[in-house]
Amino acid sequence: MANIVAIVGRPNVGKSTLFNRLVEERKAIEDNLSGVTRDRHYGHAQWNGKFFSVIDTGGYVTGSDDVFEAEIRKQVKLAVEEADVILFVTDCHDGLTDLDKEFANELRTTQKPIYIVANKADSADKALMASEFYALGISDYEIYPIAATSGSGTGELLDQVVTHF
Numbered sequence: 001m002a003n004i005v006a007i008v009g010r011p012n013v014g015k016s017t018l019f020n021r022l023v024e025e026r027k028a029i030e031d032n033l034s035g036v037t038r039d040r041h042y043g044h045a046q047w048n049g050k051f052f053s054v055i056d057t058g059g060y061v062t063g064s065d066d067v068f069e070a071e072i073r074k075q076v077k078l079a080v081e082e083a084d085v086i087l088f089v090t091d092c093h094d095g096l097t098d099l100d101k102e103f104a105n106e107l108r109t110t111q112k113p114i115y116i117v118a119n120k121a122d123s124a125d126k127a128l129m130a131s132e133f134y135a136l137g138i139s140d141y142e143i144y145p146i147a148a149t150s151g152s153g154t155g156e157l158l159d160q161v162v163t164h165f
């Protein structure tokens with residue numbers, strides 16, 4: 001059984017940057033079963049001797065609000081269906097936004113483990129922002145402040161994530 005980690009969150013929080021940091025080998029986006037090209041990337045990663053796959057969601061074009069909301073729901077649903085662990089990425093520069101709350105509402109009913117990853121915690125000052133995201137109320141775990149660009153904090157996050165595998 002594959003161990004699958006899905007990275008979800010609103011645009012520009014750093015999902016793809018985190019994905020690129022985690023994966024060693026990238027795969028095409030093709031979903032051969034359905035014949036549809038989904039806007040997602042798959043990669044393979046390992047940590048502490050555990051192997052897992054990572055799904056990067058997003059990269060979609062924003063249209064009207066309706067299209068956007070439908071897209072959010074679709075992506076979160078697909079990721080949640082496939083994933084064993086969900087990384088919900090937020091942004092310490094922006095803090096908690098309405099769109100974060102919309103994503104969180106889509107995730108609220110899942111029984112799967114959700115980790116809130118407070119990205120762009122480039123400094124201790126910014127990392128303090130991370131506690132703001134507890135208000136989302138969707139995670140049983142502590143929030144992990146990271147900086148995807150430098151890799152700071154990702155080790156602590158992965159130590160926890162692979163305990164599910």
Ligand code: GDP
Nearest residue numbers: 011012013014015016017119120122147148149
């Ligand atoms: P996505 O839309 O969620 O996939 O976000 P991207 O990975 O494309 O990143 C959006 C922007 O945030 C890019 O300009 C990244 O370089 C920047 N970014 C990502 N991670 C960090 C980080 O840890 N710190 C800072 N300061 N910027 C970051």
Ligand code: MG
Nearest residue numbers: 015016058059
């Ligand atoms: Mg992206």
